[in-house]
Amino acid sequence: MSKLTVGRRNILKAGAASLFLAGMPITGFAKGKPPGSISVIILEGGMDGLSTIPPIGDPDLMRMRKTISPEGYLPLNDFFGLHPSLKFYAQLMARGHASAVHATAFPYTKRSHFEGQNLIEGGGLSPFSEKTGWLGRALELAGVAGRSLSLDMPLILRGYRDNDNFYPASIRGSGRPAADLLEMIAMGHQMEAAQIFTKVANKSKENVQVPRDPASLAKYAGQAMAQADGPVASVIRVENFDTHANQVEEGDTDSGRLARQLVVVDDVIAGYRRGLGKAWDDAIILTLTEFGRTVAGNGTLGTEHGYASVGLLAGGTLSGSGVVADWPGLSKKDQFEKRDLMATIDYRSVCAACLEKSLGLDHDLIASQIFRQPDLPRVFEHLFA
Amino acid sequence: MNKQFRIAQRFGLMFRYDQDLPQDMEAWIELQLQAPSPALGIANTSTEVAEWPDELQPNLAKRAGMWRRNRALEDQARKGKNGQDTEAARKANRFENLMRRKDELKFVHRNVYGSDQVKLRLTAFWANHFTIGNTFDTANMIGHAIDEGILAKLNGSFADMLYGMTTHPGMLTYLDNIHSAGERSERAKDCRKRKDCQAGLNDNLGREVLELHTVSVAAGYSEDDIRGAAQVLAGWGVNFDEELGDMRKKAGGTNHWNAYKKRWAEPGTKKVMGQKISAGRGGLRQLTDFLASHDHTINHISAKLCQHFVSDNPSTDQIESVKLAWHQSNGDLQAIHTQVFKLAIDAPEAKFMWPMTWLFQVVRLSGATYFKGWEEIGDYDDNLMSSKAVLEELGQSFWSSRQPNGYSSDKAEWMSAEMFERRVRFADAIYKNGNTRLSVNKIMDRIGAAEQTRALVASVGASPGDQFITLMCSPELMGLEYV
Numbered sequence: 048m049s050k051l052t053v054g055r056r057n058i059l060k061a062g063a064a065s066l067f068l069a070g071m072p073i074t075g076f077a078k079g080k081p082p083g084s085i086s087v088i089i090l091e092g093g094m095d096g097l098s099t100i101p102p103i104g105d106p107d108l109m110r111m112r113k114t115i116s117p118e119g120y121l122p123l124n125d126f127f128g129l130h131p132s133l134k135f136y137a138q139l140m141a142r143g144h145a146s147a148v149h150a151t152a153f154p155y156t157k158r159s160h161f162e163g164q165n166l167i168e169g170g171g172l173s174p175f176s177e178k179t180g181w182l183g184r185a186l187e188l189a190g191v192a193g194r195s196l197s198l199d200m201p202l203i204l205r206g207y208r209d210n211d212n213f214y215p216a217s218i219r220g221s222g223r224p225a226a227d228l229l230e231m232i233a234m235g236h237q238m239e240a241a242q243i244f245t246k247v248a249n250k251s252k253e254n255v256q257v258p259r260d261p262a263s264l265a266k267y268a269g270q271a272m273a274q275a276d277g278p279v280a281s282v283i284r285v286e287n288f289d290t291h292a293n294q295v296e297e298g299d300t301d302s303g304r305l306a307r308q309l310v311v312v313d314d315v316i317a318g319y320r321r322g323l324g325k326a327w328d329d330a331i332i333l334t335l336t337e338f339g340r341t342v343a344g345n346g347t348l349g350t351e352h353g354y355a356s357v358g359l360l361a362g363g364t365l366s367g368s369g370v371v372a373d374w375p376g377l378s379k380k381d382q383f384e385k386r387d388l389m390a391t392i393d394y395r396s397v398c399a400a401c402l403e404k405s406l407g408l409d410h411d412l413i414a415s416q417i418f419r420q421p422d423l424p425r426v427f428e429h430l431f432a
Numbered sequence: 433m434n435k436q437f438r439i440a441q442r443f444g445l446m447f448r449y450d451q452d453l454p455q456d457m458e459a460w461i462e463l464q465l466q467a468p469s470p471a472l473g474i475a476n477t478s479t480e481v482a483e484w485p486d487e488l489q490p491n492l493a494k495r496a497g498m499w500r501r502n503r504a505l506e507d508q509a510r511k512g513k514n515g516q517d518t519e520a521a522r523k524a525n526r527f528e529n530l531m532r533r534k535d536e537l538k539f540v541h542r543n544v545y546g547s548d549q550v551k552l553r554l555t556a557f558w559a560n561h562f563t564i565g566n567t568f569d570t571a572n573m574i575g576h577a578i579d580e581g582i583l584a585k586l587n588g589s590f591a592d593m594l595y596g597m598t599t600h601p602g603m604l605t606y607l608d609n610i611h612s613a614g615e616r617s618e619r620a621k622d623c624r625k626r627k628d629c630q631a632g633l634n635d636n637l638g639r640e641v642l643e644l645h646t647v648s649v650a651a652g653y654s655e656d657d658i659r660g661a662a663q664v665l666a667g668w669g670v671n672f673d674e675e676l677g678d679m680r681k682k683a684g685g686t687n688h689w690n691a692y693k694k695r696w697a698e699p700g701t702k703k704v705m706g707q708k709i710s711a712g713r714g715g716l717r718q719l720t721d722f723l724a725s726h727d728h729t730i731n732h733i734s735a736k737l738c739q740h741f742v743s744d745n746p747s748t749d750q751i752e753s754v755k756l757a758w759h760q761s762n763g764d765l766q767a768i769h770t771q772v773f774k775l776a777i778d779a780p781e782a783k784f785m786w787p788m789t790w791l792f793q794v795v796r797l798s799g800a801t802y803f804k805g806w807e808e809i810g811d812y813d814d815n816l817m818s819s820k821a822v823l824e825e826l827g828q829s830f831w832s833s834r835q836p837n838g839y840s841s842d843k844a845e846w847m848s849a850e851m852f853e854r855r856v857r858f859a860d861a862i863y864k865n866g867n868t869r870l871s872v873n874k875i876m877d878r879i880g881a882a883e884q885t886r887a888l889v890a891s892v893g894a895s896p897g898d899q900f901i902t903l904m905c906s907p908e909l910m911g912l913e914y915v
Contacts, residue, residue: 091835114630158639159649161837178844198827200848214850218825220815221861228898229856232905235888239847240912244905246849247856286833291636292608346620346632347611352639384655 081189083329083364084272085405086265086281087182087203088315089168090308090336092289093160095350096357097342097377097388098305100147100370103128107342107377115294115344119301127370131301132309135317136361140368144327145316145361146430148397149372152338152390156383158352160289163337168203170395172419179206181398184417186210186280189406193280194271196264203335204282211246211278213267215257226251261285262314269322272330279405285311288336292347303348316361328363331401335394341386342377353387358397364404366432393424400427433908434880441911442776442783443741444549445792446879449799449870451547461773464550465766469583473541476805477816481545488534488806492580492601492687493676495531495572500673502529532566533809533820535575536831540803540819543792551586554769556789557740558582559830561733562597562645563838564606566831569672573602574831590733590763591724598641598720601688604669607637607836614666614698631696638662640836641720647728653705660704664719667697684713730758737768740841741776743783750775784843785911787826787851791858794904797875800866815865826854852905859904863897872899882908 101116102108104126108116120128121137127149129137139145155166155174162174170181183206186193192209195201204210226248233244257267261283268281287308295303316332323330339356355375375381375389383389399413404427414423433441436453439461440446447453454460471484490498505525508516515521543552559578564570577600585593597603604610612634613619623631638661643649670683670691683691692713702709707722709715723729734754738746754771761767776783785793795802803819804811823829828839839845862868870878876886885908892898907913 157649158655159643160835161643162649195848198848198850198854199845205844212848212850216825216850216853216857218854218857218861219817219821220865221857224853224856224860224901225898228892228901231892232856232888232902235884235891235902236907237913240852240907240910243847243849243852247853250849250853286835289636289835291634292611297630345634346613346615346623346630347608347634348630349608349634351635386655 081191081279081406083331083405084279084281084323084326085182085193085401086268086272086283086319086330086332088312088332088334088359089164089201089203089282089284090288090312090334091160091164091284091286092336093163093338093340093352094288094308094334094336094356095290095294095305095340096149096355097339098294099130099133099309099359100149100357101128101130102126102149102374102377105374105377111342111377112344115300115348115350117295117300117306123370126374127372130306130309132306133313133359135313135320136359139316139320139361143367144363144365145359146365146368147360147370148358148392148394148430149370150355150375150388150390151358151372151392151394151397152355153394154390155338156354158338158354160337160352165202167335167337167394168201170203170398170418177202180204181395181417182280182282182402183207183210185402185406185408185413188408188412188416189279191279191406193282194268194278195282196261196268197282197284201282201284204280208242211250213255213257213264213271214259215255217259223251223254261311262318265315265318266322269319269324269326269330271322273322273324273326283315285315290340290349291345291351292349294344294349297348312359316359319361329405331360331362331364331405333361333397333401334359335398339388342382342388343386351386354383355388355390358394360397360401360430364431366430371426371429392426395420396424396426397430399423399425400430403427404431433882437879439777440549441785441793441909442779443553443773445543445546445552445789446549446796448545448796449875449878457777461550462770464548465587465769467548467551469542469546469548469551471538471542471579472545472547473538474545474801474805475807477801477808479805484538484541484806488538489579490531492576492689495576496601496672496674496676496688498529498531499569499572500675502526503673505529527810530571531575532571532831533818534806535578536823536829537803537806537809537819538575539578539830540792540823541806543788544795544803550773551583553741553789554586555583556786556830557737558586558593560838561736562593562603563834563836564600564602564830565834565836567606567833570602570606571831573600573605573672576600577602578830585765586769587766588764589724590758590765590768591721593765594645594724595717595720596689598637598645598665599668599689599716601669601672601691604637605672607640608634609637609665610669610671612637612662612666613696614663616699617666617697618695619693633659633662633666633698635659635662638665641665641723644837646720646723646732647705647726648732650732651705651726651728656703657705660702660709661719663698663702664704664709664715667693667695668716724763730755730763734758734768736841737772738775741772741783742779743781744841744843746775780914782907782911782914784846786839786841787828787846787854788823790855790904790910791822791826793909794859794862795866797870797879798862798866798900799869800862802862802866815861822858826858827851855905855910856901859901860897862904863900868900872896872903875903884908 119131169177171177180203187207195212229248271277340350340353373391415421613631620631623629757771
């Protein structure tokens with residue numbers, strides 16, 4: 048496999064950069080339109096961070112994962128490489144518009160998809176402890192609305208009544224319903240259902256046609272967020288990261304299920320970039336996944352549920368490109384419970400930094416009111432300087 | 433709503449437009465649990481209701497054969513052989529050898545035309561509990577699992593259903609178990625000597641059997657327990673395209689539903705949550721029986737049944753009463769279901785209807801012919817979408833690719849503008865294209881619609897189409913408010 052040559056110019060600021068975690072509260076509160084936008088790509092199933100950003104400088108990598116580690120990675124520096132599927136993302140990195148945070152996780156170690164997904168979206172102290180999501184609560188504090196590109200309203204966005212979703216219908220033999228009929232139906236409902244039918248009525252006044260593939264939806268979301276009165280947040284979900292089997296194809300570690308899903312992620316980021324236009328300068332996009340995967344491969348060209356993974360960030364607000372990590376190592380003694388990549392950075396801190404940057408909310412407020420963790424470390428300086 | 437329809441909404445699919453209403457609902461439910469379940473449907477949109485033809489309901493061995501043919505022809509198409517690479521040949525291959533469209537239409541027909549509505553609601557609950565997502569290679573098996581693993585087993589024990597679904601080739605394929613080999617198995621030993629093969633444990637199914645199908649995370653099991661369960665499962669299942677003869681040689685058994693590859697099995701006794709499990713084929717039944725009667729399983733599933741049929745937030749007393757029925761009957765599903773129905777009849781609050789349940793109810797109430805017949809699968813129609821497209825659009829299909837936790841019974845998961853818009857649009861489409869047989873007023877009289885619902889329908893003006901949408905999207909028919 049040939050190595051990618053795109054954008055190899057000095058794209059990492061520091062090697063396996065150590066991250067110094069320190070709380071540095073700033074005072075001040077969001078007022079009016081927030082400074083930027085925030086978009087979350089939820090990677091459902093538990094993305095394998097060790098193959099997405101392989102730590103090529105770690106001598107244990109090839110010892111532990113020879114059969115599954117992507118051979119055709121793009122070297123970012125002496126220590127980290129980038130999966131060959133992430134071509135657009137590599138270009139962004141070369142321009143200082145993308146960063147990754149490695150060996151990071153929400154504080155959840157039980158390896159259940161459904162507890163993990165609930166925790167990373169709810170953002171509380173334990174799974175199922177919150178009925179609303181961390182982004183929903185943040186948008187309520189900032190008083191601005193967000194939009195999910197899905198048929199459902201994901202937990203992460205719940206908690207603010209003006210939040211909305213978008214996933215255009217394709218139903219033969221039925222027209223767009225009349226707004227006044229929908230308003231009448233809304234009046235017959237109570238509370239939340241009434242609000243939802245009112246949103247349907249408002250939606251029916253527009254006529255937006257968008258293909259429903261993730262990249263097109265991301266582009267639409269970018270365009271919507273670029274408008275003066277558009278949403279300031281968006282959420283999109285990419286499925287199928289639960290790569291127990293055939294994560295790679297036999298004999299070709301650059302292909303397989305993970306490679307295919309990372310192409311989708313790359314396309315989604317590219318879609319956002321195109322849709323946002325000038326608003327890219329004020330945007331931050333981050334990925335979220337419920338857990339990483341085991342350091343060692345299993346017997347079926349795949350990996351089992353693990354702990355820490357990687358977070359991919361992109362947007363014009365980043366102060367430069369790099370891989371932010373306090374690298375724990377991959378040897379047995381460095382692993383979490385002798386099987387998983389250890390988490391050395393709390394990913395909630397990364398989410399908090401993105402909220403701080405995009406919504407202009409104070410870190411301490413985010414820590415205590417959104418993540419219910421007043422002493423959550425602040426990592427803002429490492430991403431946005 | 434009158435009592436008949438209130439009960440039929442909550443754990444049935446509503447009485448069809450031309451059905452007589454029973455007077456004694458408690459007796460009716462008992463009879464419903466025993467109702468025969470022929471697969472009723474229509475051959476085309478102008479024929480009477482009849483039973484699905486046998487040739488469209490192949491058994492497991494035939495399904496495996498069809499799958500094998502589909503793969504072989506696809507392979508020829510890729511290589512440009514035997515004229516298989518034309519669009520027409522590919523289409524014919526899909527049509528003849530893939531069961532998804534047929535199975536999904538049959539499922540929809542059952543729900544629209546069936547006279548076993550209570551059993552069909554229970555089937556939906558359990559098919560969701562034992563979710564088999566569509567990973568394409570499960571396409572020929574999902575319908576079989578629903579008919580033979582769930583519907584046919586509704587009146588047996590939970591232990592039987594659990595064992596049947598754990599060993600169903602659809603489940604073993606969906607959660608990767610067909611690839612899993614014990615680390616000390618003969619297969620793994622062989623592989624370690626060779627370069628071209630990899631063999632080892634895959635814990636996907638073991639994990640979900642514990643977390644989702646039985647005890648749940650509340651049981652506090654460890655990673656070792658998950659590995660133990662995966663070791664018990666190692667060896668179960670073969671690729672669905674394996675020749676029957678090869679399959680028997682490799683895995684014994686008589687069909688894909690009892691295929692166990694000895695050479696892939698982990699030798700020795702295993703331990704799961706303190707329970708010793710013997711080596712060999714019989715070990716799995718020991719494990720599922722142990723899990724089926726575990727307190728945490730009874731707790732978990734009793735609560736889930738209550739949440740689905742009784743209340744978004746069932747009380748401890750309600751859940752306890754189902755647990756009691758479970759214990760007293762040794763996990764007999766009929767006794768358990770009967771207790772859930774008792775609670776549901778007296779439930780003081782509304783229960784939100786799943787999108788697919790609501791859709792079937794709308795079609796039955798109005799007598800619409802909204803789904804094509806089995807002779808019309810694959811025919812384009814200007815107004816009627818395929819059942820596959822309808823359910824996909826609605827956001828709920830047992831043939832969709834999805835996670836093993838299935839669809840939530842919690843109303844909160846279904847409250848969104850796009851979801852509600854779909855209901856409006858489908859009510860509109862069913863009215864315009866479904867040739868409905870009862871007027872809105874007749875439907876409201878028949879179900880004993882609440883004053884509030886009648887007032888809402890009257891408020892939207894005289895257009896029968898608008899009135900139909902309004903009725904079907906009213907709080908009463910969506911199950912949002914008890915009125």
